Amino acid sequence: MSKEMFKISRREFLKDAGLVVGGATVGSAALLSACGNKDKKGETKYICPIDSKEFSSLKDLKDHYASAHEGQAIPAFKTLNVNGVDYNLVINDYWSLGWVLREQLGLYGTKIGCDMGQCGACTVLVDDKPVYSCLLFACEMEGKRIRTVEGLSDGITLSPLQQRFYDNNATQCGFCTAGFLMAATALIEKKSKPTNDEVRSALSGHLCMCQNFKKTLESVVGGV
Amino acid sequence: MALPEMKIVGLDNEAAQKEIRSRNMQSILTGRADYVNDRKMAGMLWATTKHATISHGTVKKVDASKALALPGVKAVFTYDDITAGTGAAAMFPQKTVLYWGAPVAVIVADDWYTAERAINLVNVEYDVLPAVVKTTDVVGDDGVAVENAPLSGRLADTNYANSMPAERGDVAAGLKASAYTKTYNLPWTTTHQHAPIEQYTAFAYWIEDDVYVYLSTQNIHGHRTIIRNRLQIPLNKIHCFNHYCGGGHGQRLNNEEAAMVAAISRKLGGVPVMWRCSKKHSMLLAGRQHDDKGIFTMGCDKDGKIVALDCEYWTTNYGATITPIISATFTIPNLKWVGHGTYLNQPDRCAWRCVNDPPTAVHLTMAMDDMAEHYNMNPYEFRKKNIMGEHDLDQDTGNPFCTKEVNECMETVVEKSGYLSKWHKPGTKTLSNGRLHGIGLHAHHDSHGRVNGNDRGAVVLMTPDGTILTENGGSKPHNAPTEMNIIVAEVLGAKVTDVNCGDYGNTDVTLNGGMHGGSSFTGSCGAAFYSAAMDLKKKLFTYAITREPFAAEGAKVEDLDSKDSVIFMTKKPDVKATFANIMATAQPMAGVGVGWHAQQNATATVNAGLQREKDGFPVGHKAEWGSAAASVTEVEVDPETGEVFITGHWNSVGCGRVIYKDGVLQQMGSGSELQYAQALYYGDIHDPATGAIIGTQYTESQLPTTLDIDPTTNYLYPVEGDDHSGPLGAHGIGEPCVGSYASILAAIYNAIGKWVDPDHGACNPDRVLKALGKA
Structure with missing residues (x-):
C-alpha cells in the first residue's frame, strides 16, 4: 500500500x-x-x-x-x-x-x-x-x-494496527471501530503476538451491530 | 453464457482489491468519519425523548413544570406542540400510546446530561386502555383467533391485517393425491431489537426559510420527502445531509426523527438542535425482527417429491407476505399461502435482514427435515430431490430468474463441510467430551439482491485533472462506494485509483440514492453508476475527437476506446491521450444515470447496455429477482447446561458477478455471524402482565460478543454467477446469509433429537434444556 x-x-x-x-x-x-x-x-x-x-x-x-x-x-x-x-x-x-x-x-x-x-x-x-x-x-x-x-496516527500514515484493519477491510459502518482499535492497541502493546483466544477475550467488551467480528479479529490475531 | 469481460479487478487480484478501496475507510480508521452527533454549532441545544410507561392508552396531561424549572432546560414539547403523523416509525410525541416506550415528550436543554436528567421530571398522566401484550392474547397455538380479545388500537376494529392469500395449482387435490402428508405446527421464531450502536439521532437548524438537517439514515432523500410532508415546506427549502451512518440497517429508513427535530428547531426560532435518544429509548424505538408462526401441511409422492404445501402464517406487528424461500427454492407444483399480520401493543417490528425470510427459513427447514426422516433420507437427499435448478423458470410467472444459484450453493457447503460423512440420525451421536454432536443444512432462494423502492440516480464527474468523482444520495461507508467506483472505472476505462468518492448523502448535490442497503445498492445504484459512466464516456469521447491527436486523425467517437485513463484509437493504438490531457482544455464534465426502480421494470429501455439475453428470453423480457445461499452448521451441545457451541459454519452465497471481493466476503461473514446471534443469543424480554420491555439494554437483550462467537469457525464460499440484469452481472448480497439461522437450529435438532422452541426468543441454554426435558 x-x-x-x-x-x-x-x-x-x-x-x-x-x-x-x-x-x-x-x-x-x-x-x-x-x-x-x-x-x-x-x-x-x-x-x-x-x-x-x-x-x-x-x-x-x-x-x-x-x-x-x-x-x-x-x-x-x-x-x-x-x-x-x-x-x-x-x-x-x-x-x-x-x-x-x-x-x-x-x-x-x-x-x-x-x-x-x-x-x-x-x-x-x-x-x-x-x-x-x-x-x-x-x-x-x-x-x-x-x-x-x-x-494512533499522525493524520498522514496509518498506525500498523490501523493498516491491518485497512488491509483486512475490517470496518463496516465504522461506528464501533475506534473502540475496537483502542482495545486492540492496548492488547498489542502488552502482548505483541496475541492468539485468537486472547484477542477474543480482549475485544469482548465491544459490540458491533454489523457483526463484523471475523475481519476485526483477523486484523489483531498475531500482532502487527 | 459468459460474464461481461472486466478489465480491471478480478476476484483473485488481492493487491488490486486493496488499492481500489474507497478512502472513506481511512476516515473511519482515523476517527475523521463524521456521524450526526459529531456536529457542533455555536448555540446548539440538546434534545431527548421521554417514553411512555404504559402499553396502551391516551396521554391525558403532561406536566413539565418541574422539568422546566431545572437550570438549563429550555423547552418541553408534547403532541400538542409538534403534532405530526403516527404510524410505524413515529418519533414525534404521541397522543395515543400503542406500546410501552412510545415517545410522549421531547425535552430540550443546554446539554445532553441536563436533557436526560429532566426526563424523570416530566409527569405524564394517561387514560389507560386494555392492552394486547402477547401473541397468545390474540391467536391460540392452534392458529385460531382468541375470542373477545381486546383491541390493540393499531387497526380500526381488528388485531389482524394483511391476510395475503396466494395459491398456485390445486393444493387440496395435491394433498389428496400425495402418498404421505403431515401437518406441522411450527413455533414462534425469534424477535429481537435492532439495537443500533449509534442511537437514533438527528440535528437541524434553520436559516430563514431553509432547514438544514443531519441524520443517520439509509434513505436521505426519503427523509427530505417526509420533512416536506410533515412540515409543509417545499423540497428545495430542505437540505439533508448524511455522511456516515451507524449500523442497524433495515430500520434506518423512513422514521420521522429528522422531521421532528426540524419542527423543534423551527419552534425555537431556528437554533441548532441535536436530538438523540438515550440508549434505552433508542432500543425501544428500534424496530424488531418480527416473530412468526406457521402451520404447514406438506404432501409428497412415494419418492419424496413435494406435491403440495399448504401454509398458514402469522407475524407480529408486521404484514405477512409469502417469501421466495417458500415459493421459489423448491419445486412445489401446488402451493397455498395465507398470511396474517397480528397486531399487538408491542414495539414495532421491521424487516431487517429480510422480510419473512429468516422465520420461513426455520419453518421450512423444520418441516423438510422431518419429512426427510419419514422417507429415510438425510436432509440433503430430500432437498436434492426438490430443489430448483439454475435454469428453472418461476413457478408462478413462467419468467426466468435473473440469477439462481441455490443448488450450486448447497452442493458447495455440503462438499466443503463433509456434511454427508458427518450427518447421523438425530440425537444419536455423543462425543468423547460428553457433548452431543449435530450438523444442519439449509438452502434457499430469497427475496434479496433485488431493487425496490425509489428511483436511483448517480452522478459521475470528470475534473480538469482527468480524475473522476462519484456522487450519490446514499450514505458513505466504504464497501458500497468502492464497488460503485470500480463499476465507473470499468465502464469509463479509467484507472480505478483515479476514481474517488465525491459527495455522498447530500440532497443538494446528489440524485436520489434510494434505500442504501446491502440487498439493493449494487443492483440499483450500480446500474445508475453504470449508466452515468456511459453518459460521461460519450461526452468525453465527443470532446476528445475535437482535440489532438484525434482531430488530426479525423477520428469519430466510435473509433475510440479507453483503458487505464488513456483514450486511444482502436485501430491505431499509438494515437492516444490521457484523460488529463484531454480535460486540460475542457470544463468539468458530468455523466448522469438512473437505475431501475422495480424488478418488473428491468427492461432494455431503462437498462440499455446492462441486461443481457438469458436462457433464450430476449433482452427486455421480465425476469425474477432474488439471491441464493446455503449453509451447513456443525455444533456441539452440552446436555447438562444446554449450551450450544458452533464448531463449524460453512456459508455459500450466490453473488452474481463479484466486483469487490473484500466487500463480498465481509458481507457474508458478518451476515452469518448475525445469524449466530439471532439463533442463539438475542432476546426481547417483555413483562407479560404490562407489556413493558425489560430488555432495553444490550446486556439484557444478549447481544453476542467475541467470546460468544468464534469467527475462525466461519468458512465463506462466494459462488460467482451472472445476474443477467445486474451491472456487470452483479447483484446485492446483503441478506442471503439469513438461512444460517435455520441451519443452526437444524444442527441443534440433529444433536439432541428435538426441535428447540425459540418461543419469540433465541435457542438459549434454558430453551435447549427445555427441549431436552430437563428444564
Missing part, C-alpha cells in the same frame, strides 16, 4: 469532516485536532469554556476573553493530557470523559454508543488501559495519560 494514498489535502479533510456546511462553520478550532495529533505532543492548549476556541497560551486566552467575553472571569481550569497534549479547560463535575473529549476537545473519533458502559464504542486508553470513557468522570482524569483514536 502506497503511503501516497493516505496523504490528505486540507480540502479533502474539510470535505470529509464536513466542517463547512450551508455557509456556517461547524466545529471549533479544537476539532482540527481530529486530524491526528501525534505531532503535537508536548504542546499545551487552553480551551475557552464559552466558545470552545483553542489557544496556545493563557495570555492568548485572556486576550480572547478581553475582546470576546468582556467582563467575564476566567474560571479555574483542569488539565487533561490527551494524546500527549496538555489541554487546560473547564470541566463540569458531571461531565464524562467521553463528553469532554468530544464536545470540549473536538475529538469526535471517540463515539458514544450506549452511554452506559455496555457497547465499548467510547473506549479510550487511560494510562495504557482500555476504559469506557462514558463511565469515567473527566474531572478525575487529571494527571493521567489519555489516548484516543486520533492519537
Whole structure:
C-alpha cells in the first residue's frame, strides 16, 4: 500500500469532516485536532469554556476573553493530557470523559454508543488501559495519560494496527471501530503476538451491530 | 453464457482489491468519519425523548413544570406542540400510546446530561386502555383467533391485517393425491431489537426559510420527502445531509426523527438542535425482527417429491407476505399461502435482514427435515430431490430468474463441510467430551439482491485533472462506494485509483440514492453508476475527437476506446491521450444515470447496455429477482447446561458477478455471524402482565460478543454467477446469509433429537434444556 494514498489535502479533510456546511462553520478550532495529533505532543492548549476556541497560551486566552467575553472571569481550569497534549479547560463535575473529549476537545473519533458502559464504542486508553470513557468522570482524569483514536496516527500514515484493519477491510459502518482499535492497541502493546483466544477475550467488551467480528479479529490475531 | 469481460479487478487480484478501496475507510480508521452527533454549532441545544410507561392508552396531561424549572432546560414539547403523523416509525410525541416506550415528550436543554436528567421530571398522566401484550392474547397455538380479545388500537376494529392469500395449482387435490402428508405446527421464531450502536439521532437548524438537517439514515432523500410532508415546506427549502451512518440497517429508513427535530428547531426560532435518544429509548424505538408462526401441511409422492404445501402464517406487528424461500427454492407444483399480520401493543417490528425470510427459513427447514426422516433420507437427499435448478423458470410467472444459484450453493457447503460423512440420525451421536454432536443444512432462494423502492440516480464527474468523482444520495461507508467506483472505472476505462468518492448523502448535490442497503445498492445504484459512466464516456469521447491527436486523425467517437485513463484509437493504438490531457482544455464534465426502480421494470429501455439475453428470453423480457445461499452448521451441545457451541459454519452465497471481493466476503461473514446471534443469543424480554420491555439494554437483550462467537469457525464460499440484469452481472448480497439461522437450529435438532422452541426468543441454554426435558 502506497503511503501516497493516505496523504490528505486540507480540502479533502474539510470535505470529509464536513466542517463547512450551508455557509456556517461547524466545529471549533479544537476539532482540527481530529486530524491526528501525534505531532503535537508536548504542546499545551487552553480551551475557552464559552466558545470552545483553542489557544496556545493563557495570555492568548485572556486576550480572547478581553475582546470576546468582556467582563467575564476566567474560571479555574483542569488539565487533561490527551494524546500527549496538555489541554487546560473547564470541566463540569458531571461531565464524562467521553463528553469532554468530544464536545470540549473536538475529538469526535471517540463515539458514544450506549452511554452506559455496555457497547465499548467510547473506549479510550487511560494510562495504557482500555476504559469506557462514558463511565469515567473527566474531572478525575487529571494527571493521567489519555489516548484516543486520533492519537494512533499522525493524520498522514496509518498506525500498523490501523493498516491491518485497512488491509483486512475490517470496518463496516465504522461506528464501533475506534473502540475496537483502542482495545486492540492496548492488547498489542502488552502482548505483541496475541492468539485468537486472547484477542477474543480482549475485544469482548465491544459490540458491533454489523457483526463484523471475523475481519476485526483477523486484523489483531498475531500482532502487527 | 459468459460474464461481461472486466478489465480491471478480478476476484483473485488481492493487491488490486486493496488499492481500489474507497478512502472513506481511512476516515473511519482515523476517527475523521463524521456521524450526526459529531456536529457542533455555536448555540446548539440538546434534545431527548421521554417514553411512555404504559402499553396502551391516551396521554391525558403532561406536566413539565418541574422539568422546566431545572437550570438549563429550555423547552418541553408534547403532541400538542409538534403534532405530526403516527404510524410505524413515529418519533414525534404521541397522543395515543400503542406500546410501552412510545415517545410522549421531547425535552430540550443546554446539554445532553441536563436533557436526560429532566426526563424523570416530566409527569405524564394517561387514560389507560386494555392492552394486547402477547401473541397468545390474540391467536391460540392452534392458529385460531382468541375470542373477545381486546383491541390493540393499531387497526380500526381488528388485531389482524394483511391476510395475503396466494395459491398456485390445486393444493387440496395435491394433498389428496400425495402418498404421505403431515401437518406441522411450527413455533414462534425469534424477535429481537435492532439495537443500533449509534442511537437514533438527528440535528437541524434553520436559516430563514431553509432547514438544514443531519441524520443517520439509509434513505436521505426519503427523509427530505417526509420533512416536506410533515412540515409543509417545499423540497428545495430542505437540505439533508448524511455522511456516515451507524449500523442497524433495515430500520434506518423512513422514521420521522429528522422531521421532528426540524419542527423543534423551527419552534425555537431556528437554533441548532441535536436530538438523540438515550440508549434505552433508542432500543425501544428500534424496530424488531418480527416473530412468526406457521402451520404447514406438506404432501409428497412415494419418492419424496413435494406435491403440495399448504401454509398458514402469522407475524407480529408486521404484514405477512409469502417469501421466495417458500415459493421459489423448491419445486412445489401446488402451493397455498395465507398470511396474517397480528397486531399487538408491542414495539414495532421491521424487516431487517429480510422480510419473512429468516422465520420461513426455520419453518421450512423444520418441516423438510422431518419429512426427510419419514422417507429415510438425510436432509440433503430430500432437498436434492426438490430443489430448483439454475435454469428453472418461476413457478408462478413462467419468467426466468435473473440469477439462481441455490443448488450450486448447497452442493458447495455440503462438499466443503463433509456434511454427508458427518450427518447421523438425530440425537444419536455423543462425543468423547460428553457433548452431543449435530450438523444442519439449509438452502434457499430469497427475496434479496433485488431493487425496490425509489428511483436511483448517480452522478459521475470528470475534473480538469482527468480524475473522476462519484456522487450519490446514499450514505458513505466504504464497501458500497468502492464497488460503485470500480463499476465507473470499468465502464469509463479509467484507472480505478483515479476514481474517488465525491459527495455522498447530500440532497443538494446528489440524485436520489434510494434505500442504501446491502440487498439493493449494487443492483440499483450500480446500474445508475453504470449508466452515468456511459453518459460521461460519450461526452468525453465527443470532446476528445475535437482535440489532438484525434482531430488530426479525423477520428469519430466510435473509433475510440479507453483503458487505464488513456483514450486511444482502436485501430491505431499509438494515437492516444490521457484523460488529463484531454480535460486540460475542457470544463468539468458530468455523466448522469438512473437505475431501475422495480424488478418488473428491468427492461432494455431503462437498462440499455446492462441486461443481457438469458436462457433464450430476449433482452427486455421480465425476469425474477432474488439471491441464493446455503449453509451447513456443525455444533456441539452440552446436555447438562444446554449450551450450544458452533464448531463449524460453512456459508455459500450466490453473488452474481463479484466486483469487490473484500466487500463480498465481509458481507457474508458478518451476515452469518448475525445469524449466530439471532439463533442463539438475542432476546426481547417483555413483562407479560404490562407489556413493558425489560430488555432495553444490550446486556439484557444478549447481544453476542467475541467470546460468544468464534469467527475462525466461519468458512465463506462466494459462488460467482451472472445476474443477467445486474451491472456487470452483479447483484446485492446483503441478506442471503439469513438461512444460517435455520441451519443452526437444524444442527441443534440433529444433536439432541428435538426441535428447540425459540418461543419469540433465541435457542438459549434454558430453551435447549427445555427441549431436552430437563428444564
